[in-house]
Amino acid sequence: MEDKIKQIKEEFKEKIKNKSLKELKELEIYFLGRKGKVSILFQFFKTVPKERRKHFGAKINELKSFIEKGISTEIQRAESIEASRKLEEEKIDVTLPGIKLHTGGLHILSQTISRAEDIFLSMGFDVMVGPEIEEDYYNFEALNIPEFHPARAMQDTFYLSKKILLRTQTSPIQVRIMEKYKPPIRIIAMGRCYRKDAPDSSHFPVFHQIEGLVIDKKVTFANLKGTLSLFAKRMFGEEVKVRFTPSYFPFVEPGAETSISCVICGGKGCSVCKNTGWLEMGGSGMVHPNVLKNVGIDPEIYQGFAFGWGMERIAMVKHKIPDIRMFYQNDLRFLKQFKG
Numbered sequence: 001m002e003d004k005i006k007q008i009k010e011e012f013k014e015k016i017k018n019k020s021l022k023e024l025k026e027l028e029i030y031f032l033g034r035k036g037k038v039s040i041l042f043q044f045f046k047t048v049p050k051e052r053r054k055h056f057g058a059k060i061n062e063l064k065s066f067i068e069k070g071i072s073t074e075i076q077r078a079e080s081i082e083a084s085r086k087l088e089e090e091k092i093d094v095t096l097p098g099i100k101l102h103t104g105g106l107h108i109l110s111q112t113i114s115r116a117e118d119i120f121l122s123m124g125f126d127v128m129v130g131p132e133i134e135e136d137y138y139n140f141e142a143l144n145i146p147e148f149h150p151a152r153a154m155q156d157t158f159y160l161s162k163k164i165l166l167r168t169q170t171s172p173i174q175v176r177i178m179e180k181y182k183p184p185i186r187i188i189a190m191g192r193c194y195r196k197d198a199p200d201s202s203h204f205p206v207f208h209q210i211e212g213l214v215i216d217k218k219v220t221f222a223n224l225k226g227t228l229s230l231f232a233k234r235m236f237g238e239e240v241k242v243r244f245t246p247s248y249f250p251f252v253e254p255g256a257e258t259s260i261s262c263v264i265c266g267g268k269g270c271s272v273c274k275n276t277g278w279l280e281m282g283g284s285g286m287v288h289p290n291v292l293k294n295v296g297i298d299p300e301i302y303q304g305f306a307f308g309w310g311m312e313r314i315a316m317v318k319h320k321i322p323d324i325r326m327f328y329q330n331d332l333r334f335l336k337q338f339k340g
């Protein structure tokens with residue numbers, strides 16, 4: 001018995017050296033746990049003759065408290081080593097420069113759309129929206145473009161079924177608004193349009209338009225000219241002029257192509273305006289009586305004007321962006337230049 005106690009003490013002294021916190025906890029169980037070395041000694045204790053029991057009892061208890069003490073001192077030591085190691089590791093250098101947070105910004109197209117909306121809102125227009133997945137009826141038929149009309153060829157698009165398509169223009173919103181609201185109407189509508197165009201520097205299968213529609217009694221072409229001239233001045237600068245040249249769009253009569261004086265050369269002629277002095281922005285005209293009739297508005301009482309300009313075109317001219325594809329390439333070097 002005596003030997004056994006000694007042996008355990010020696011084993012403990014040997015094992016306790018240089019142990020980590022985790023190993024110390026394991027040692028604690030190994031010696032003092034329910035099935036540990038010391039507990040087993042207590043079992044042997046029963047076999048010891050009665051008169052020796054007191055002696056051995058004291059010895060075992062002594063061993064037990066020796067081990068307990070030893071372990072707890074070692075645990076304390078290991079804990080303080082662990083704490084200072086952590087402190088050392090997690091030291092914060094408060095003199096280091098901070099990490100710059102990257103904040104997002106609005107895409108240049110979104111910024112241009114907001115600007116256009118603000119201008120028209122200040123002129124008393126309401127801002128409306130319409131569906132991008134559109135019915136053939138609204139996109140063509142109701143706009144005086146029947147099934148075999150050649151104007152459809154210029155606006156080939158993506159069909160979801162025979163009569164459902166991705167809108168080629170924002171003009172169908174005109175019809176939807178006139179069906180829903182009685183004149184006077186004064187709205188703009190913006191949004192994505194789709195055409196089966198091969199991408200090049202000025203075409204992309206997805207693009208945005210801004211559509212305008214005014215319906216009232218005594219609306220004239222002069223109102224159209226005044227409205228677009230004011231918009232152009234607010235958007236591009238006071239010196240900018242708008243030019244109307246006769247053109248054909250089935251849903252207006254008369255119809256006009258609208259251009260602004262070149263913002264690069266001031267109208268003298270340069271490579272951007274191909275030496276014409278003018279930049280084409282979109283179509284416009286007086287709403288065709290057939291369109292009014294289609295929505296039950298009497299063309300003898302009401303007239304109106306409409307226009308549709310390309311949003312990318314506006315942004316390209318305003319910010320001198322040379323290629324429409326840049327809007328959709330998500331190149332941060334491009335986008336960051338217009339961080340708004």
Ligand code: DAH
Pocket residue numbers: 168169170171211212249251252255282283284285286305306307308309
């Ligand atoms: N929707 C036409 C297009 O995409 C542009 C247009 C022309 C819109 C004349 C109009 C308009 O509102 O009156 O080619």
